[in-house]
Amino acid sequence: MAKKKVKRVSKPMNAVKASKRPTSQSKKSNSMRIVVKNFLFFLVLFIIAVVLGLVFSNEMLDNLFWILSILTGFVAVALLLIMLILFFVRAFGK
Numbered sequence: 001m002a003k004k005k006v007k008r009v010s011k012p013m014n015a016v017k018a019s020k021r022p023t024s025q026s027k028k029s030n031s032m033r034i035v036v037k038n039f040l041f042f043l044v045l046f047i048i049a050v051v052l053g054l055v056f057s058n059e060m061l062d063n064l065f066w067i068l069s070i071l072t073g074f075v076a077v078a079l080l081l082i083m084l085i086l087f088f089v090r091a092f093g094k
Helices: 015-020 025-055 059-093
Strands: none
16 A cells, blocks of 8 residues: 655744844845846836937837837836835835
């Protein structure tokens, strides 16, 4: 006869205990670094899309680059807001 596998049941972590767990400083700086990198990346993409939208006279390419510039600009603004929120949380958290 084959042995039955025993499944271990892990206790779910209490939400209160999880929220009281201190976050390390490296995680905070790491998240800020990731946000800054992504912000700069989408800012560069936005600038490239705007320049290419101005350069091309073809209507289809012009519309494509303007749509890309709107999308990347929106993401860049969202990342800027996240970066500002993280900065103020760090500043007022001390």
